[in-house]
Amino acid sequence: GQNIDQPTEMTATEGAIVQINCTYQTSGFNGLFWYQQHAGEAPTFLSYNVLDGLEEKGRFSSFLSRSKGYSYLLLKELQMKDSASYLCAVRSLYGQNFVFGPGTRLSVLP
């Protein structure tokens, strides 16, 4: 079976750091992706992890532990424009089948 869990909502303050967690149980694994989705818009790619460890891209970092079925997205120096939903997605072992989590709606307050 395929199951991906994320917190439904989070709130943080402008300039702060926030960590959004994702846990997954999938029948196969070939990479974990994070997307940002503003209300009414399409998802946009943020990061990709296939090996354990931390990937850093500017203000955004993503971590993966395959043995624990766990990932997080770390957002630093939060800005108001970071208010959005953050989607965790897992790619199947073979082929191009992606399972998305329910998303975490982040609100950044002044």
Next chain:
Amino acid sequence: EPEVTQTPSHQVTQMGQEVILHCVPISNHLYFYWYRQILGQKVEFLVSFYNNEISEKSEIFDDQFSVERPDGSNFTLKIRSTKLEDSAMYFCASSDVGSTDTQYFGPGTRLTVL
């Protein structure tokens, strides 16, 4: 910057009618995808397409759905007989062969079935 485009942005149809949603993927990309997102719910994978054939499809992608690459630039999703529960945002995405890590999503088509 190249982008995925989709038309129409909003489609309204009667239950039982056929609809075709259109997508133009990024020109040098070879993997194409359709997803749907019912309002307030998660993004759901429908189908992936590569080398002129379906690579994978989900349980949602039943016989009512089909995809086609009619020419060198378009990628279409057809729903043969729409149901009320097909109302959703439909996203097309594409990625290139050398870096299937990054999918680029189109702006979506909002389908409303009455």
